[in-house]
Amino acid sequence: MSVSLSDASIYRFLWVYPALQESVERMKPVGKHSLGASGEISDFQEILRYLDELILYDNMWDDGNSLGPKEVHNYLTRVMYNRRNKFNPLWNSLVLGGVKNGQKYLGMVSMIGVHFEDNHVATGFGNHLARPILRDEWHENLSFEDGVKLLEKCMRVLLYRDRSAVNKLQIAKITEEGVTISQPYALKTFWNFAAFQNPTVGAEGSWKVTITGDSLSLPPSPTMGDSSSTVIDYGNRLDI
Amino acid sequence: MFRNQYDTDVTTWSPQGRLFQVEYAMEAVKQGSAAIGLRSKTHVVLASVNKAQSELSSHQKKIFKVDHHIGVAIAGLTADGRVLSRYMRSECINYSYTYESPLPVGRLVVQLADKAQVCTQRSWKRPYGVGLLVAGLDESGAHLYYNCPSGNYFEYQAFAIGSRSQAAKTYMERRFEGFVSSTREDLLKDALFALRETLQGEKLKSSICTVAVVGVGEEFHILDNETVQGLIDAFEIVGEETPAPEEAAPAADEPAAADQGAPADEGAAPMDI
Numbered sequence: 001m002s003v004s005l006s007d008a009s010i011y012r013f014l015w016v017y018p019a020l021q022e023s024v025e026r027m028k029p030v031g032k033h034s035l036g037a038s039g040e041i042s043d044f045q046e047i048l049r050y051l052d053e054l055i056l057y058d059n060m061w062d063d064g065n066s067l068g069p070k071e072v073h074n075y076l077t078r079v080m081y082n083r084r085n086k087f088n089p090l091w092n093s094l095v096l097g098g099v100k101n102g103q104k105y106l107g108m109v110s111m112i113g114v115h116f117e118d119n120h121v122a123t124g125f126g127n128h129l130a131r132p133i134l135r136d137e138w139h140e141n142l143s144f145e146d147g148v149k150l151l152e153k154c155m156r157v158l159l160y161r162d163r164s165a166v167n168k169l170q171i172a173k174i175t176e177e178g179v180t181i182s183q184p185y186a187l188k189t190f191w192n193f194a195a196f197q198n199p200t201v202g203a204e205g206s207w208k209v210t211i212t213g214d215s216l217s218l219p220p221s222p223t224m225g226d227s228s229s230t231v232i233d234y235g236n237r238l239d240i
Numbered sequence: 241m242f243r244n245q246y247d248t249d250v251t252t253w254s255p256q257g258r259l260f261q262v263e264y265a266m267e268a269v270k271q272g273s274a275a276i277g278l279r280s281k282t283h284v285v286l287a288s289v290n291k292a293q294s295e296l297s298s299h300q301k302k303i304f305k306v307d308h309h310i311g312v313a314i315a316g317l318t319a320d321g322r323v324l325s326r327y328m329r330s331e332c333i334n335y336s337y338t339y340e341s342p343l344p345v346g347r348l349v350v351q352l353a354d355k356a357q358v359c360t361q362r363s364w365k366r367p368y369g370v371g372l373l374v375a376g377l378d379e380s381g382a383h384l385y386y387n388c389p390s391g392n393y394f395e396y397q398a399f400a401i402g403s404r405s406q407a408a409k410t411y412m413e414r415r416f417e418g419f420v421s422s423t424r425e426d427l428l429k430d431a432l433f434a435l436r437e438t439l440q441g442e443k444l445k446s447s448i449c450t451v452a453v454v455g456v457g458e459e460f461h462i463l464d465n466e467t468v469q470g471l472i473d474a475f476e477i478v479g480e481e482t483p484a485p486e487e488a489a490p491a492a493d494e495p496a497a498a499d500q501g502a503p504a505d506e507g508a509a510p511m512d513i
Contacts (some may be wrong), residue, residue, distance in 0.1 A: 063346045064380050070338035077337050101379075 011099060027172050029179040031055040033069045033098030034172045035076075038123040039111065040091040041083060050079065069105035073115065076163025093123035098177045121153075126160025130154035144173065155189055241267070251363045262360050262368060265389035268369035269401055272315035274438040275302060276408045277373040278398035279384040282423040283455030284375035286313040287431040289402070289438060290448050301304055301460055303452045305478035308375035309333035309342045311452050311460040317369035324368060328352060345376030345383045349393050357391030371401045379456050389413075400434065407437035424455060428477045444472055494503075 001041060026044065027036040030051045037044040054075060060065045067075075073096045083089050089111045097106045108121040120134040133154050142150065159165050168184040200206045244253050247260035254260060276448035290299035304315045304325040310332060314321030316467035331351055335343040338349040352372065359365040372387040386401065387393045399414045411434045412419075419427065431451060435445045454460035463471075 061347060063344070065344040065346065067339065068341070069339045074340035075338055087376075180470070 022179055025093075025171055025181075026183060029172075029181065030072065030096075031058075031067070032174075032178050033072055033096060033102075034129065034179045034181070036073075036095045036097075036172070037092045039093055041221075043090040043092050044094075047076070047079070047092065047094070050165070051076075052203065066100075068100035068103075069096055070105070072096060073107035073109065073117070076109050076116040077113055080109050080111060080115075082140050084112045095123060097172070099174055125161070126154070126158060129157050132234050133157065152187060156189065159189060166180070177209070249363060250360055250366060259360060259390075261263065262390045265367035265369050266371070269371035270403060270405075271487070272301075272318075272370070272400035273302070274314040274400060274405050274408060274435065275315045275371075275373055276398070276400040276412075276431060276438075277313060277375055277384045277386075277433050278407070278412060278419055278434070279375070279396075279417070280427050281420050282382055282454060283422075283427055283456075283458070283488075284377065284382050284384050284406040285427045285431040286311060286375050286452045288313050288315075288450050289435060290450055299448075305327075305452075305460050305462070306348075306374075306471055307342060308459045309337070309378060309454060310345055310348065310374065311454055311462075312375070313373040313452070314462050315371050315373075315405075320368045321370040322370065322373060323357075324352065324370065327355065327494065328374075336444045336448040342378060344376075344378045344380070345385065349374055349385045349387060352387050353391050356387065357390060359389075360391055373399060373401060375411060375452075375454055375460070376427075377456065382455070394435045398434075398440070402438075404440060406437040407440070408434040411437045421449060424453065424458075427480045428453070432472060432475060443483070445469065446472060448478045 002220055024041060026038065026041070028033060028048055035049070035051065049110075051072065054067070054072070065234070068219070076094055076096065080090060080092075082095070091111050094109045095106070096109070097104075099105070104123055105117065106119065107115065107117040108123070109115045113122065119140075120131065120138050122130045122134075134150070137150055137153075151171070152169075155169055159167055169185045170184050170188060171182045173182075175178050241260070241263065244260065246258075250259060250261035252259075252261075271358055272395035273289045273291040275286065277284065277286045279285070286303055288302040290302065292299045298366070299317050301322075302315070302318070303311060304321075305311050306325060306328045310328070312321075312328065313327055315324070326347060331348060332343045335341070352374070352389065359367045367389040369389060374383075374385040374387060376385075384396045384399065385393050386396055386399050397413040397419055398409075400406075400412065412430070415430060419430070423431070428451065432444065432449075435449055439448075440507050441474050442448075446465040449468065450462060451471075452460065452462040481493065
């Protein structure tokens with residue numbers, strides 16, 4: 001997910017999923033631009049190889065011309081769409097960001113070749129959870145720090161809603177000079193809601209039962225902050 | 241040039257290190273009717289003299305639009321020129337399709353030059369017999385290149401190719417330092433004047449010449465006859481005296497009949513600049 005900022009710099013960050021290694025980097029610098037992906041990591045690695053070759057040949061011309069982010073985005077679109085047409089897609093959603101001649105560029109390509117350019121883009125569920133926030137709160141003159149805060153806000157929402165995510169993320173800052181990608185860092189999350197304390201209290205078939213007032217009755221569904229109830233755990237008593 | 245025993249094959253060197261077939265191909269360029277190009281910082285102008293086979297036929301097409309930002313003027317074997325223009329158009333449109341961006345002129349020219357070089361190193365091929373003046377605009381500014389049958393290419397501020405092109409070159413040599421800051425109108429004026437030099441007294445009118453422009457904010461396009469005639473009249477080109485007689489042109493500029501070429505061994509081969 002990415003945001004475009006006022007001082008000719010754009011950035012994004014992505015989750016880092018732990019696997020057998022400490023972390024998997026889903027965002028890489030490509031020439032002076034930056035590419036991030038969701039989906040198949042193996043396909044992402046393949047795409048990185050294609051782009052390596054593209055940037056290499058571009059540099060080999062050594063003629064003062066260079067491929068900008070718009071050109072790379074279009075190249076990726078062609079690749080993805082072509083694979084889709086052969087019923088053998090590269091299973092990724094790609095986000096490409098870059099700055100050239102003072103022009104900021106942020107584009108997205110999906111695995112079926114849908115592509116567009118916008119001030120903020122997201123992949124997967126980010127489109128549903130994060131973009132509404134971005135639509136409300138993004139504006140042309142965001143500073144870098146404000147942009148990071150905005151993205152962290154979005155990422156937190158996504159983190160809470162993803163059962164297999166880890167709270168680590170990376171930020172890429174892209175300016176005319178090039179790309180810097182931060183080290184992975186953790187987001188603080190808050191899980192101390194009352195409903196999360198004893199989430200299965202009173203659920204059908206559970207051992208735990210709530211007592212409200214003076215009679216033992218069938219428990220209502222667990223409510224937040226119901227301080228008048230006490231919990232009796234029948235789990236270890238076999239004579240009930 | 242004279243015939244010699246090393247000029248049968250393109251893949252045969254002469255003892256002096258020359259490939260005569262390639263040089264002969266460059267002769268073919270000199271036989272074609274003149275084409276000139278000049279550029280400023282923001283515009284490039286191409287102009288050519290249109291010869292017709294006879295009064296009954298139409299004029300040869302010598303200027304081709306290759307893309308919105310690139311055009312080419314040819315001199316020599318027009319058939320070869322047409323084929324190379326088609327190649328250039330193909331390269332440009334493929335690049336545009338893949339990158340959504342115009343092909344930088346410098347890269348197109350190198351691809352063209354490499355294509356020409358192949359024909360100088362295959363025994364079953366012959367060199368292209370056409371010289372191309374490529375005019376284009378890209379991120380790095382306005383460009384004018386000349387592509388040779390030898391596979392060489394050069395960038396120019398102003399250049400002329402084809403028969404009697406030396407006259408135009410002389411005219412432009414005196415003025416080219418000012419071209420970089422010329423306005424579009426000045427550039428057009430100089431182009432028409434230079435073109436008139438190659439006509440050697442013949443009257444300049446829009447029916448025998450073609451003019452094309454490309455510039456910042458201006459797509460490559462060929463000016464129509466009325467516009468050109470308007471320019472000719474406005475600049476009063478027809479009415480002016482021809483300037484000082486052209487310098488002694490190398491015999492190679494003369495039409496094929498005059499075989500007064502310098503002996504084959506004299507001087508560096510044209511393509512070895």
